[in-house]
Amino acid sequence: MPTPIRQEDMEAVFALTDALGIHREAISVPLGKRDPGGVRDVGRGQLQVTLPETQAAEEWVESTLRPELSRLGYEELP
Numbered sequence: 001m002p003t004p005i006r007q008e009d010m011e012a013v014f015a016l017t018d019a020l021g022i023h024r025e026a027i028s029v030p031l032g033k034r035d036p037g038g039v040r041d042v043g044r045g046q047l048q049v050t051l052p053e054t055q056a057a058e059e060w061v062e063s064t065l066r067p068e069l070s071r072l073g074y075e076e077l078p
Contacts, residue, residue, distance in 0.1 A: 002032025009057040020074045039068045
């Protein structure tokens with residue numbers, strides 16, 4: 001059974017996505033963590049973010065989520 005996400009995990013994701021101007025309602029996060037974690041563009045302006053089970057969310061957000069969102073065209077707001 002996957003490890004459930006915590007409020008702190010969501011805060012780490014939202015800290016980055018808010019800075020990139022991504023509306024919180026455009027993000028879905030499965031309630032269970034799964035390795036290796038990832039982000040997918042599911043169309044219609046929606047993103048699915050899966051948090052990893054074996055890496056701290058704060059660390060993963062910077063090492064993986066930020067570069068993946070950049071690859072999808074999201075950039076820091078001025």
